[in-house]
Amino acid sequence: MNNKTIKQKKTGLVYIVPTPIGNLSDITHRALSILNEVDLIAAENIIHTSQLLKHFNIKKYLTSLNQHNELKKTIYLINKIETGKNIALVSNAGTPIINDPGFNLIKACQNKHIRIIPLPGACSIITALIGSGLPANKFCYEGFLPTKKNDRCNLLKLIKKEHRTIIFFETSHRIILSIKDIINELGSDRNIVITRELTKYWESIYRTNASNMLQLLQSNPDYCKGEMIILIEGYKEVLLETIQKKHINTFLLLNQTLSLKQSTILTSKIHGIKKKIIYQYAINQLKYDKKNK
Template sequence: MTGNKEGASGVLYIVATPIGNLDDLSPRAVATLSRVDVVAAEDTRHSGRLLQHLGLQKRLIALHDHNERDRAGSILDELERGHSVALISDAGTPLISDPGYVLVREARRRGLTVTPIPGPCALVAALSAAGLPTDRFLFVGFLPAKRTGRRAALEPLRQESATLVFYESPHRILDAVSDIAAVLGDSREIVLGRELTKTFETFYSGAVAEVLPALEADPHGTKGEFVVMIRGAEPAGHDDEEGALDVDHLIRLLLPEMPVKKVAKLAAELSGRSKNDLYQRALELKQD
């Protein structure tokens, strides 16, 4: 901060900024931004508008994916001269699929103080409202842009039992969901969070086979940034534990008595497994 005594190092603050709604900026974040000497920003024009909204004039340094390794040294020099720096990204918490890793790692290597100013984070906000298990989740960031790479990245995750979380851009969301269906199965439960905290915030949820057409039918379905959340795979041996319910046997008993949808609902209530997964399994057994 300004006014550090001579010889003292400054502090690198990792400041979370709103992902949409400006009212989510914490008083502590505002106070920190008002006190630091320098703001390192992913996009100085974007962050300049945020600072202008707060009535602040600060020296801005661009720090993004393409220049971080070259620019980190000069920012660290600022810190060692006693100047404090706030690192912010375009939205949310820095370093979460955003620049800053190189800077923070090198600051810690030099023994400089790094302090988080917590706040908005799209993946945490989305998970909190998704209705999917949150005791274990795997954040994968952005999937590859090309179909071949996307499917290759999804393939090792087929048996992952933790909830999967991705970020996705609007112009790739339909292709990404299609590839999720192809690799993980169209009965897998999925939740998409779009435009979180903004005026047109929307959640799409259900089996992939249900969500994809809903997204295609929505005229706003390919607008805004997305958080993609997928229910994890059933743990291996789920039905092999001693005393576990033989779900396949139950489904076979129920199929002659009621529609597939009701069979899946009842089997899910009795077994604790995903209704969408059991619906697909019932369809398979019915065909057999």
Template sequence: MDQTVALYIVPTPIGNLGDMSSRAIEVLQGVSLIACEDTRHSGKLLSHFGIDTRTTALHDHNERARAQWIVEQLAAGQSVALISDAGTPLISDPGYHLVSHVRESGFNVIPLPGPCAAITALSASGLPSDRFSFEGFLPSKEKARADKLLALKEDPRTLIFYESPHRIEHSLTTMVEVLGGDRQVVMAREVTKTFETFLCGQVSEVLEKVSRDPNQQKGEIVLMVHGFHLSDDEALPTVAINSLKLLCEELPLKKAAALAAQIHGVKKNALYKYGLEVGL
């Protein structure tokens, strides 16, 4: 296959090898070089599909230095593919600096669609998927983790996190403390693999299940959290909502909420939260 000289972003399976697309195999066979997060790990996958293309390591510790060398390969007419250990490159994986440098150098970047643990898990979660925010891994330190969740506490979007098995209990505990034990969550573990499981319910319930079952503290984990929404006791009068919507046509949400609250005698924070939730 003749390849356009470019950097190809190639997703690889997150567990089930049957998810490797024929186009991904064709591209990896046709390029001159494959940049891998871990050449030994990716070597097993490439060997399985009969791909003997030359590989080079590109990871967090060498990406900036390696990016210029890869641009030089492109300048010499050699196409390059980027893969991570699993899933779509750049999603909590290396590649951002490389892609930026390749684009700044005037070369094409061609993405292939494919597996991504966050999107795969979200599609089966039962949580709202019209608006969501991928937040990667929560901080490992307790205070930093709590601060991060506090900053996201009133975000109306579904929140998606990756989490390591040895920290899942700690993260769920912090969510109970910061977001409240009744916040709805879905924990997807080992997605597409033999022991795939989904735990759904209030975060306090999911924490109890995880604490009770050591098997739920193994493997790759995607943790999804229902976005913030106003409770029934914070219901707003229709007239205040209508005023807020009209004011938002001319003013920023924060200022519109303050004015509407003053006019109708309601809490400005409640109006502001409503505006965030509905996307004003």
């Protein structure tokens, strides 16, 4: 019996290529190299991407992949890839897939074991987060706030006690309505940040509490223009109990001979007060003592 060597058909690759969110200088050398080398570019908007390619003198065939044709176009692109064509997926700005078309294509590629190569690059929500001054070690991204008031308020109620920094996209014509709902559902003192037109000439970052933010936006209509991102500070639990002098005296007495942890636990048991109340006092006192040495 003769052995026959079966040559497996080589499939193409899919590159996920971030593009600038405003400033064209933010595109990476690798992104330009890939856009130059692929056989086909799948773009959210052909006209928009054509302008980008023209700026960098890149001449490639473009095909549209948007929310209206994504399912049908995915089949077309998979067929191209299976014949050995390399594809680049781009959105209008920033990193594809995040709130942009392309998920169905990537999922289909995974199911068919087609290699997917994601490139790092511009991403508006990460750019907004690192410039916000809010905690960036833990955060959640929720896409666009719902357009209808009831849906928007219901979502805000659900995230009211979310401890992580919360990130939303919002449109300029709805920003004031959304800030009013944030005040009603999350409180007027909740710290928020609004970024506007990131990396562009009119780039702005506003940081204040929700009440002041509303006044700021209402006082100057120009502050409501452009592409906007809302970042909301995570929920901070309000401690209803307060430390009293007798608690402090007990803690200080115990802490003369016991460790901070032991003193905290015993003071908590003696007075029936939460350990974190005592512990927070101790930490703050240590910081004060250190500062005034």
